[in-house]
Amino acid sequence: MIFSEALAADSLPIQGSEIAARWDHLYLFLFWLSVFFFVLVVGGMIYFAIKFRHQKKHQPTYITHNHLLELIWSVIPTIILMVIFVWGYSVYHAMITPPDDAYEVRVIGKQWFWQFQYDDGRMTVDKVFVPVNKPVKFIMSSEDVVHSFFVPNFRVKQDVVPGMYTSVWFEATVPGRHQIYCAEYCGTRHSLMLADLYVLEPEQWIAWKAGKKLTGISEAGGGNPPSSGGDLVDQGRKVTTVKGCVACHSDDGSPKVGPTYKGLFGAKVELTNGSTVIADENYIRESIENPQAKIVKGFGPVMPSFKGLINEEEMNAVIAYIKSVK
Amino acid sequence: MSSTHAQSGTGTNYLNCTKGMSSWLHTLDHKRIGIMYLFTVLSFFLLGGFFALLIRWHLFSPDHHLLSAGNYNKAFTYHGAIMVFLVIIPAIPAAMGNFVLPMMIGAKDVAFPRLNLFSYYIFVLGAIIALCSLFFGGADTGWTFYTPYSIHAGTTVIFVVLGAFVAGFSSILTGLNFIVTLHKLRAPGMTWSRLPLFCWALYATSIIQVLATPVLAITLLLLIFEQVFKIGIFDPKLGGDAVLFQHFFWFYSHPAVYIMILPSMGIISEVIPVFTRKPIFGYKAIAYSSFGIALIAFIVWGHHLFVSGQSEMANFVFSLLTMFVAVPTGIKVFSWVATMYKGSIRFNAPFLYALGFLELFTIGGMTGVFLATLAIDVHLTDTYFVIAHFHYVMVGGTLMGLMAGLHYWFPKMSGKMYCETSALISFVLIITGFNVTFFPQFILGAQGMPRRYWSYLPEFTLLNQISTVGSWFLGAGFLFSAYYFIQALRKGEQAPDNPWDSKSLEWWSPSPPPVENFLKDPVVTTWTYEYRSAKV
Numbered sequence: 001m002i003f004s005e006a007l008a009a010d011s012l013p014i015q016g017s018e019i020a021a022r023w024d025h026l027y028l029f030l031f032w033l034s035v036f037f038f039v040l041v042v043g044g045m046i047y048f049a050i051k052f053r054h055q056k057k058h059q060p061t062y063i064t065h066n067h068l069l070e071l072i073w074s075v076i077p078t079i080i081l082m083v084i085f086v087w088g089y090s091v092y093h094a095m096i097t098p099p100d101d102a103y104e105v106r107v108i109g110k111q112w113f114w115q116f117q118y119d120d121g122r123m124t125v126d127k128v129f130v131p132v133n134k135p136v137k138f139i140m141s142s143e144d145v146v147h148s149f150f151v152p153n154f155r156v157k158q159d160v161v162p163g164m165y166t167s168v169w170f171e172a173t174v175p176g177r178h179q180i181y182c183a184e185y186c187g188t189r190h191s192l193m194l195a196d197l198y199v200l201e202p203e204q205w206i207a208w209k210a211g212k213k214l215t216g217i218s219e220a221g222g223g224n225p226p227s228s229g230g231d232l233v234d235q236g237r238k239v240t241t242v243k244g245c246v247a248c249h250s251d252d253g254s255p256k257v258g259p260t261y262k263g264l265f266g267a268k269v270e271l272t273n274g275s276t277v278i279a280d281e282n283y284i285r286e287s288i289e290n291p292q293a294k295i296v297k298g299f300g301p302v303m304p305s306f307k308g309l310i311n312e313e314e315m316n317a318v319i320a321y322i323k324s325v326k
Numbered sequence: 327m328s329s330t331h332a333q334s335g336t337g338t339n340y341l342n343c344t345k346g347m348s349s350w351l352h353t354l355d356h357k358r359i360g361i362m363y364l365f366t367v368l369s370f371f372l373l374g375g376f377f378a379l380l381i382r383w384h385l386f387s388p389d390h391h392l393l394s395a396g397n398y399n400k401a402f403t404y405h406g407a408i409m410v411f412l413v414i415i416p417a418i419p420a421a422m423g424n425f426v427l428p429m430m431i432g433a434k435d436v437a438f439p440r441l442n443l444f445s446y447y448i449f450v451l452g453a454i455i456a457l458c459s460l461f462f463g464g465a466d467t468g469w470t471f472y473t474p475y476s477i478h479a480g481t482t483v484i485f486v487v488l489g490a491f492v493a494g495f496s497s498i499l500t501g502l503n504f505i506v507t508l509h510k511l512r513a514p515g516m517t518w519s520r521l522p523l524f525c526w527a528l529y530a531t532s533i534i535q536v537l538a539t540p541v542l543a544i545t546l547l548l549l550i551f552e553q554v555f556k557i558g559i560f561d562p563k564l565g566g567d568a569v570l571f572q573h574f575f576w577f578y579s580h581p582a583v584y585i586m587i588l589p590s591m592g593i594i595s596e597v598i599p600v601f602t603r604k605p606i607f608g609y610k611a612i613a614y615s616s617f618g619i620a621l622i623a624f625i626v627w628g629h630h631l632f633v634s635g636q637s638e639m640a641n642f643v644f645s646l647l648t649m650f651v652a653v654p655t656g657i658k659v660f661s662w663v664a665t666m667y668k669g670s671i672r673f674n675a676p677f678l679y680a681l682g683f684l685e686l687f688t689i690g691g692m693t694g695v696f697l698a699t700l701a702i703d704v705h706l707t708d709t710y711f712v713i714a715h716f717h718y719v720m721v722g723g724t725l726m727g728l729m730a731g732l733h734y735w736f737p738k739m740s741g742k743m744y745c746e747t748s749a750l751i752s753f754v755l756i757i758t759g760f761n762v763t764f765f766p767q768f769i770l771g772a773q774g775m776p777r778r779y780w781s782y783l784p785e786f787t788l789l790n791q792i793s794t795v796g797s798w799f800l801g802a803g804f805l806f807s808a809y810y811f812i813q814a815l816r817k818g819e820q821a822p823d824n825p826w827d828s829k830s831l832e833w834w835s836p837s838p839p840p841v842e843n844f845l846k847d848p849v850v851t852t853w854t855y856e857y858r859s860a861k862v
Contacts, residue, residue: 011769023701027772030702034692041663041688045681048666052602053673054860060603061668062858070611073660074653081649081695088699089642095701096638145475146568148633148708152774155705159634161569162474163562166635179783183708183776185468187475188395191779290565308563 007031016153016178016199018171022091023155030084095156098169102137105130106232106316109140109147109160112189114180117316120209121231126195128180129214130172131205137169139281143312148184151197159184163289165281172199236321239314243306251325258303259296265323270297284319339741339838354439355841359446360425361739366450367421368808370412375801377405382763382797385790388782398780399466403486406469411490412453414724415582418589419535420449420500422731423528425739427504429832429839430522432513432848437506441499449496456489468778470579471546473560473571477553484550491546494539497585501535504528513831515850522830522854523612527592530616534581534588534623542578545571569634576627584623586720588616590727591658594680597730598662600828601677602669605855608661615654622651632703641700648698655691659684670860674826675749679730682757686722690715693768711771714764721760729756729807736811737825741838742818748810752803759799766793827861830854 007028015021052060105128106117116128130136140149140160147160149168158168172178182193200208208214230238240246248257259269268276269283272295277283286293288310291303310318340357350358380401384392393401428436436442459465465483467476476483508529512521548559549571558564560571599606606612628636628644636644662684671677693715697703706712736744766789771777775786782790824833831854835844 011772013774023705026699027696027702030692030696030699034689034695037692038688041659042685044663045666045684048663048669049671049673049681052666052669052671054603054670058670059860060670060857062605063607063668064605064855065608065611066664069664070608070657070661074657077656078650078653081652084695084699085646085649088701089645091701092641092704093638095704145478146472146634150708150774150776152705155701157633157704157707161562161635163566163568164635179774181774181776185399185472185475185778187479188399188466190399191395191776191781307565 013152013155014174016151016172016174017155018173019091019095020153020155022094026087026091029087033080033084096169098137098167099135102135102169103131104137104139106320107138107140107149107160108312108316109142109144109149109182109186109193111144111187112182112193114149114182114193114195115313117232117313119232119320121235122211123313127198128195129198129200129205129208132172132175132199132201135169135171137167139165139167139316141165141285141312141315145186146184147182147186147193150181150183151178152181153178157183165285172197175199175201175204232317232320233324234321235314236317236319236324239310239318240321243310245318248303258299261322261325263326265319265325269294271295272297272299281319284322285315288315288318337836338840339836340841341741341838343841352443354435354443356424356428356436356439356442357739357839357843359442360421360423362446363416363421363424363449366446366453367413367417370408370453371417371804372808374405374408374413375804377401377408379797379801381405382794384780385782386794387791388784388787391781393780395780396466399468399778400464402778403465403468404460407456407465407486407490409720410469410582410586411456411493414586414720415497416449416493416500417728418593418724418731419504419528419531419585420445420496422593422728422735423504423524423589424500426731426735426832427525427528428507428511429738429835429843430525430830431508431511431516432831432844432850433507433511434842434844435511436503437510438503442503445496445499445503448499449493452489452491452493452496454489455492456486459483459485459489470575471549471571472575473549473552473566473568474562476549477561481553484553487546487549491543491550494543494546497535498539501532501539504532505536513848513850516831517850519610520850520853521613523595523606523609523616524589524592526613527588527595527616530620531585531588534585534620538578538581538585538624541574542582545574545578548574569631569636572631572634573627576630577624580627580630581620581623583716583719584619587723588619590683590724590731591616593727593731593734594662594683595658596830597676597680597734598665599855599857600734600826600830601674601680602666602671603857603860604665604667604669605853605857606661607664607667608657609853609855611657612661615657618654619651622647622654626651629698629703632700633707645698645700645703649695652691652695652698659688659691672861674733675744675746675753676730676734676826678750678753679726679733682753683723683726683730685757686718686726686760690718690722693718705774706771708776709771710767710775710777713777714767714771717760717764717767721764729753732811734826735832736814737821738832738835738837738839740815740818741821742814743821743825744814744818745810748806748813752807752810755799755803755806759796759801759803762796763793763800764796766790766796829856 108115113126116124142160142162149160150157154170156168156170158166178197180195180197250256250260253260253262264279267279269279270276289307292301295301340355459482462482465486467479467483551557552559558566560566562568595612626648628640629648632641770789821837823837831848834848
């Protein structure tokens, strides 16, 4: 067991998140299982090769099959594989199911950098700040091609796909800097699409939220000051005014040409075709970019597409705003 | 089985019956077509290998920067595209299969010889189209052509995609040809339950070729349409769905993995009984497991998309189904090892490569279980762990099988014997070089080094250097085997008709065989694997 842990420490990144330890256990189980089967197969092979090498006056034995043996080596691996599957799924389920109170950061992948939008309206590029021991959820989108957000220390990875939102969550346990990679090939400078993830101690986190310079973290700074355009919700409200959304959508529950924002996010929406959908990030995004795809019951298919007229940052802000209108 | 064992090295055979380039280019003889495929594929292997060595040389240090980022990306794109579409997919079925399959079942040729030659030409045409792109700047999308990057990557990618599209038809038609051949042209007495396992493997492979390749063709065509006519299919900017391409692509490319590995498994099933002097252990289980693998192959493509944004439910199902691939695969591996039990084993080169196959493929297979496991895949996918895994399967599996088959059938094909000592040296170089190149990549991947990286962080330097040094040994091993094969062709010893004392039908014929394959029509009276005594 000690040897096993030493092996993990040597060949795996540090355990920087809650899930990392669970991941490492399963990984090491698979590792030792592989060693066992490797020794069984290759060891057996070498042993037979030596023991039954051609020798004078030695004749082979005529054997064609053995049903019991064949049954054993079909059934036992099947059972082991099912155990691995269930174990793998249960860790995976925890990996992709964030708690409701997770702190949200919007991530935009672009050739070839990472952009981070915070609830207070700040924006950082190629570095992101999160609190230690608190669940954090990154809501991610891409402005161009498929990227993949990868933090080896946290054992998490998620593709960042244009045209939709994906998300990743973690609870960081080790303060300090963690490496972010782009893991999906995205063009010429793919290997330079790196970023730093800073996990902050509680007092550092308070300082960062207050917009103060952080000591000890190079010239990390605090990103754009929040004063510029208000917080993310304010920015979103402004976008809905400037783009004319408010002409048809109210924020107080009153019906206009289109449905109201009030209480929309997370609600079950009934559509004209009789089906229902949950109004999540991807639903709202689709309704803005391709309004005819899902028409809400009681409304006409009259909204024009805003595809290409609203960028990723604005989209994030608008969704944050709609989310805030409870 | 009573073979004639006539020593007839001096008569007319398929090599000397007609002379001149044009007699080859117009040939309908499956053996000559097989040889033409073999030379074509091996030339591409040389080219793909050149790109591989270039990549490894570049990665010798994190900031070596032998290649510019753009050129590095092209190097891995061509390495992958050439090796997959022009080497590993056609190598065993089209080259070895064409030569051996009709002879193994006692036929004079494949069912449709003209179609067979046509398949060869469209393969060459596809290859030429694909490689033409090199002269127009070169494609840098990776062999997977993921959208929307590939849509904006310029027109050169169209050449590569069109080339793969055209070459795909060669694969479909060859598969069709083999299926009909196996059904219609078996010699009297060659019942299904006596059929050699290489033929079973090619049958299973052919089914995948015929059913899956059209999906690739459609996908690639859609990609070309989208680039040229700006129809929104895969590009979200045009209203398409980026991940849809990945589904389409892997719906072919995952079964394609079994197009690559099943024929190699077939060769291993032939070689092991001959050199252990024992019947293959679990003949039926091995034959059925090929079909089991072929069937499951069609319903596991989603395991390439665990982190693509695919739903949790889909991931659950694809992970579960993928686990079942390991069961028939395990059955085969255990059966091969069991065949060695109480045998009388000789270590000629084909058998050495079979042992190499077992070693590398076991590692490749076990690491496949890592990647099938949902949580584990999240961290490992798109890292060097995946690179190492599929090289262990593709090189460790397919190329080891190809090398086993090449040595095994070389005397039949050429009428000459290769030098065993040289083959041993080459084998040691290849197996050592391979492990030194690719084993460190498992650790690199587990540590988090992503794939397709032109530069990398300094902490990955040592393992990358070990890997690069390994690639030199690997390259040297393959070059040396090219050398002794050429030497054998030039001045090798005359091969006897059946140097391995094999029971399989193709060895009934003289080496090299006559145009009609057999001096008299074979009648099969026993099972292919009736080995009861040591070779004297």
